[in-house]
Amino acid sequence: MADDQRTRSAPAEGTGGRRGNPWWTLTSVALGVIMVGLDGTVVSIANPRIAEDLGASLTDLQWITNSYLLALAALLVFGGKLGDRYGRKLIFLIGVVGFGLTSLAIGLVGNIVGIIALRALQGVFGAMLMPNTLAILRGAFPPKELNRAIGIWSGASSISIAGGPIIGGLLVEHVSWESVFYINVPMGAIALAVGLAVLRESRSESTGQRHDIPGIITLSGGLVGLVFGLIKASTWGWTDPKTLACVFAGLAVLVLFTVIETRVAAPLLxxxxxxxxxxxxxxxxxxxxxxxxxxxxxxxxxxxxxxxxxxxxxxxxxxxxxxxxxxxxxxxxxxxxxxxxxxxxxxxxxxxxxxxxxxxxxxxxxxxxxxxxxxxxxxxxxxxxxxxxxxxxxxxxxxxxxxxxxxxxxxxxxxxxxxxxxxxxxxxxxxxxxxxxxxxxxxxxxxxxxxxxxxxxxxxxxxxxxxxxxxxxxxxxxxxxxxxxxxxxxxxxxxxxxxxxxxxxxxxxxxxxxxxxxxxxxxxxxx
The missing domain is CATH 1.20.1250.20 (MFS general substrate transporter like domains)
Structure with a gap:
């Protein structure tokens, strides 16, 4: 195929300066990954204090996590597609800014319904941030160095996961539960500043194609139905008609998604x-x-x-x-x-x-x-x-x-x-x-x-x-x-x-x- 015969631009181009330098690029995306990784682990430490201060039930606490996961799981592929079309640097940095601002809002909102809603919005921005980190690395590193870069990228995530419970415990104990969210604000500011300074823009050549709206709706809807049913199964029971309806409806919509994707000119996945x-x-x-x-x-x-x-x-x-x-x-x-x-x-x-x-x-x-x-x-x-x-x-x-x-x-x-x-x-x-x-x-x-x-x-x-x-x-x-x-x-x-x-x-x-x-x-x- 003609596409297979084309070659990409040299990823390490401009390595004499910071912009486009693969290792500065890795530093930038690693900061975004660390921010998301910290958020995922420190929140669990804050849950008991949130329940105490806001009168949250166990179900409320579950939804603080699950609303984020639902939005993230449903929109990750779409977030990657946005980067492919509009620019991976642009969508990554929008995700960084949005993630930091929603973290600030979660600490300020003062009620459990607002926290759950903002956590879902945080998942939307996380879905813009995360998939484009790997795509940016793919464009920045030559093939022989890509695996080492991915290993360091994964290590950055592991560092944040390892430190999250300890950092979260210290913040909750000595500052406040809100502070586990506020920590993302300076992290996001640093990630934004470094990203603006060092990242080069990259995108797919197929930038003129329309969005696959039916694909977006069916993938997101199918994943939400399936994940929602799995989450609620522990409360409703695995054989409860509501659980089965959610799971099978989600699977049916995902089957419809696969049919749609084989028939559209520019599929989402x-x-x-x-x-x-x-x-x-x-x-x-x-x-x-x-x-x-x-x-x-x-x-x-x-x-x-x-x-x-x-x-x-x-x-x-x-x-x-x-x-x-x-x-x-x-x-x-x-x-x-x-x-x-x-x-x-x-x-x-x-x-x-x-x-x-x-x-x-x-x-x-x-x-x-x-x-x-x-x-x-x-x-x-x-x-x-x-x-x-x-x-x-x-x-x-x-x-x-x-x-x-x-x-x-x-x-x-x-x-x-x-x-x-x-x-x-x-x-x-x-x-x-x-x-x-x-x-x-x-x-x-x-x-x-x-x-x-x-x-x-x-x-x-x-x-x-x-x-x-x-x-x-x-x-x-x-x-x-x-x-x-x-x-x-x-x-x-x-x-x-x-x-x-x-x-x-x-x-x-x-x-x-x-x-x-x-x-x-x-x-x-x-x-």
Whole structure:
């Protein structure tokens, strides 16, 4: 094809100065990634104080996170497409500014409805920011250095994830919960200043094509329906007609989306991308990878705070083996991917992650940190390998003209994996807790009549919290606590087994991935 015969402009052009220099470009996009990564981890630390100050319910707190994830997951591919058409630098910087301003507004709004609405708007700007970071790197770095750059990009995200819980705990404890949002304002200002100074504009050559409005509506609507159903399943139940209606309606709209994309002249998400085995398999593997990671992080955090009674800051410190390993491994994974291609690091990383998840089933209510950190370290090494290699498998195999769309697809897979993991593994845990709760309570010495009365506390026990029994003696309350924690651990073990097996299956799928050829495809227009 004629498009395949064209070559892109030299990405390292102008490296004698800051503008267009690949490494200054990497610095700029890394600042944006760090801002988003910090926001994702510090908010969870602020939730208890938000509930206390604003009278928020548990459902309200869930929607503070879920409204953001829904907007982000639904619009990531569109955000990449906007960058491809109007300029990746422009859309990235609009995302940076919008993300910082909505963060400021969240701290000032003063009511829970406003926070939820602004978090959704923050997700919109996040969807403009994130996919274009990878597309900008694709246009700035020559093929031989791209994998190393992606590894550093991934490491920047890992740094923010690692530091987020500790920074958030310090801010909430010593300043205010609002300050965890205000921190994005100076971060955004720095990212904007650096971006204006060093980034070169790049876009797809197909800039005259119209937007695929039917594709935008059906992709966004389908993802919202599917994700909304998965999120609400833990409340409604997986077999509830409302859950099934949302999930199947979302899937039906996504099927309609795929039909539309095969028939329009300028599709939002070109279906030809999935004709590349590495892109389709890489996307599936990334969904499974983050299905396991997000679900396990959520429940291990509950284990540490509610069963082991550690503070938020202490919990963040105890998770450092995972997050620091991800941070350190990301650039190493970039070099390994550059040398061997994405398949070996993906397979090795997934095998390590799956093994670590299965080893975590040895945790008990009284387990010390020594029983936890080796598995978290192994999980972090595995995740660091997979994140970087999967970015190469998806973005590196896409034509350069589709780099923004591919970046959006990669980040969408990540977010969907996280939402699905939390929802599905949460449902697995809750179901198992419900089935063993009475037996675990009576086995720990709780009187049968007290155990039967506590069946209404299933959701509380599923979080690792032992219900308080009014008028109970110290020995009975101790038995309730022991039985509740035992039931929670049983559910946690089943969730870990499901996550571990899914990850090992993904390792088998990763054998189908091949090295991308970054020199293929249509050129990036560099200004």
């Amino acid at each position: 070109p279906m030809r991308l999935f004709g590349n085995r590495s892109i389709s398999v890489g996307s599936a593997v990334l969904v499974i990878n983050f299905f396991a990671l997000f679900g396990v992080l959520f429940f291990v955090t509950l284990f540490l705070q509610n069963v082991r009674d550690t503070s938020p800051i202490e919990t963040g410190v105890r998770i450092l083996p995972l997050t620091l390993a991800m941070m350190i491994m990301s650039p190493i994974a970039g070099s390994a991917t550059e040398r061997f291609g994405p398949r070996p690091p993906m397979v090795i990383g997934l095998v390590l992650s799956g093994t670590a998840l299965l080893l975590l089933t040895g945790l008990e209510p009284g387990s010390s940190f020594n029983a936890l950190w080796p598995s978290l370290l192994m999980l972090g090494i595995g995740m660091g390998l997979v994140i970087t290699a999967s970015a190469e498998a998806i973005v590196g195999n896409a034509p350069v003209d589709d780099a923004g769309v591919a970046g959006g697809l990669q980040t969408t897979a990540l977010q969907l994996g996280g939402v699905v993991g939390t929802a599905v593994l949460g449902s697995v845990l809750s179901s198992r807790v419900a089935s063993v709760m009475v037996d675990k309570l009576t086995g720990a010495g709780t009187p049968a009549e007290v155990a039967n009365r506590l069946t209404d506390s299933e959701q509380l026990i599923s979080q690792g919290v032992a219900p308080q029994v009014t008028g109970a003696s110290e020995s009975v309350q101790a038995a309730v606590t022991a039985g509740s924690h035992a039931a929670f651990m049983t559910g946690l073990h089943v969730s870990l087994v499901v996550a571990g097996i899914a990850t090992l299956v993904a390792a088998g799928l990763a054998l189908l991935v091949r090295r991308g050829d970054s020199s293929d495809g249509t050129p990036v227009v560099v200004h």
